[in-house]
Amino acid sequence: MPELPEVETIKRGIGKQITHQTISNLIIRQRQLRWRIPNNIEKKLIHSQFTAIKRRGKYLLFETDSGHLMIHLGMSGYLRIFNSDQAAGKHDHVEIHFANHTMLRLTDPRRFGCVLWINDDPLQHKLLKNLGPEPLSKDFNLDYLFAATQARKANIKSVIMNSQIVVGVGNIYACESLFRAGIDPQKPANQIAQKNLEKLITAIKNVLTEAIDQGGTTLKDFQHSDGKPGYFKQKLRVYDRRDQACMKCGNKIKLIRLNQRSTYFCPDCQR
DNA sequence: AGTGCGGCCTGTCCGC
């Protein structure tokens, strides 16, 4: 589930409910996620409060008086709020319990996510300090992307999925953005005309904005779904539509593997 | 420095 719109939606959804609530307990059932959850984390969190929740790329940052809890949801993670007495399932790895008898629970079947503690400025943490601009910020603009693509002959899809260039563009939205911009995902980044880079920037911003606008629905329905929320299927124009008719030209959508990732595109509309 | 892979995990689905 977690592409940037979902992470942003989670941030918005849980923020009001958990900030300024005293943390009464921390339960860790599985420490081994992408990296092992540090041992000192209970000591840091219990009796403190989250003063704000921030996001950088797909990393969530929970601010406290003594540092930041950082959570990444990986491929299959999600965060939800429950009453404290809710029974835990097999993949419920971490629970942050609050004095008001609610808890924030991290569930992550594939365990590609992470939970880390950062004492100092989180933006200087090694996982964050080299990240590219936020896609919805004005820093992600033509001058920037043109400069970034000039040095790269790798295919454009891998470039926009590279978090050092721009954060938050995962496989689905990379496919969708390239379709909207009419760009072949295999095309070398340094061969794309400026006017097409401009289209790509607009497409990325629009796709992500639209998805964030739909986010509430996603989250609400997530518990009933297989991880592909209903709105996705309706909104997506190429992803998961192999051999179906292109919505622009009617020809078949093609599926290829690019950098080991499923890549859907229309060979006629994307050049 | 840029690029391309391997690897981390479990669950699901598809073909035999």
Added chain:
DNA sequence: TGCGGACAGGCCGCAC
């Protein structure tokens, strides 16, 4: 119905 293999929305870390 069981089984093996491919695949899944991410991304770091390492070779080259």
